[in-house]
Amino acid sequence: MRKDLIAGNWKMNATHLDAIQMVQKLSYRLNDSDFDRVEVVVCPPYTALRSAQTVIETDHLRIKLGAQNCHYADSGAFTGAISPGMLAKLSVRYVIVGHSERRHVFGETDADINRKVKAVYEAGMIPIFAVGELEAERDAGRTEERVRSQFAAGTSGLTQEQVNSLVVAYEPVWAIGTGNTATPDDAGAVCTFIRELAADSYGDAADHMRILYGGSVNPGNVAAIMAKADIDGALVGGASLDPDTFASVVRYWV
Numbered sequence: 001m002r003k004d005l006i007a008g009n010w011k012m013n014a015t016h017l018d019a020i021q022m023v024q025k026l027s028y029r030l031n032d033s034d035f036d037r038v039e040v041v042v043c044p045p046y047t048a049l050r051s052a053q054t055v056i057e058t059d060h061l062r063i064k065l066g067a068q069n070c071h072y073a074d075s076g077a078f079t080g081a082i083s084p085g086m087l088a089k090l091s092v093r094y095v096i097v098g099h100s101e102r103r104h105v106f107g108e109t110d111a112d113i114n115r116k117v118k119a120v121y122e123a124g125m126i127p128i129f130a131v132g133e134l135e136a137e138r139d140a141g142r143t144e145e146r147v148r149s150q151f152a153a154g155t156s157g158l159t160q161e162q163v164n165s166l167v168v169a170y171e172p173v174w175a176i177g178t179g180n181t182a183t184p185d186d187a188g189a190v191c192t193f194i195r196e197l198a199a200d201s202y203g204d205a206a207d208h209m210r211i212l213y214g215g216s217v218n219p220g221n222v223a224a225i226m227a228k229a230d231i232d233g234a235l236v237g238g239a240s241l242d243p244d245t246f247a248s249v250v251r252y253w254v
Helices: 016-028 032-037 046-058 084-088 100-104 110-122 135-139 143-155 160-165 184-202 222-226 243-250
Strands: 004-009 038-043 064-067 094-097 126-131 167-170 210-214 233-236
Touching: 004 094, 004 210, 004 243, 016 038, 016 046, 016 243, 032 038, 038 094, 046 064, 084 110, 094 110, 110 126, 110 143, 126 143, 135 143, 143 184, 160 184, 167 184, 184 210, 184 222, 222 233, 233 243
Parallel strands: 004 038, 004 233, 038 064, 064 094, 094 126, 126 167, 167 210, 210 233
Antiparallel strands: none
């Protein structure tokens, strides 16, 4: 049975001091039964990872640590980049790979993203691999075409065992940070399509692979989104910056 996963992507927000307070406040608002039901992940910026790790480990919290991106190389002359191995040493469990802002703002290609997915696995972590269409692609009826090509390219060369643990985040670009959200039916249909793609290439691994929805998720819409059979959680942006709001998203059934 797939366990729900709710991940907060803080993006370029929060200092290391903010991170300490945010993680502590979030932990105060959740209880053991919540963690039994949902895996909770926070993804601070690089500069706050060590502080968040220290709080999580010192206070024995059940919150997992994630990173927002990484390079695909172990080391080298890549000024400003962070390797998967560096993240693994900070007890990072998940790494977001292929977020639309990395694709469309920073120009990362499908080939770059595939190398990163593999590198995250090689370092002993799990990718949260993001796919999603632009508004123009959606309007042209090309959502499935775009998602199919991104999924195929990003997972190329993975083993069935790796896909068992893979987390895919469906994030329609037109819904990220805009306040617009795909309807639960539309989000559920695309997530079902993604699972079918995985089944075609990786067989039974598709049943274990978790699929998240991302795009203006908030306490008001998360329950309807989570009711869809092939949605196993959410990748949350702005709503994850406030511990009270994020806790409400995590406890979507209340």
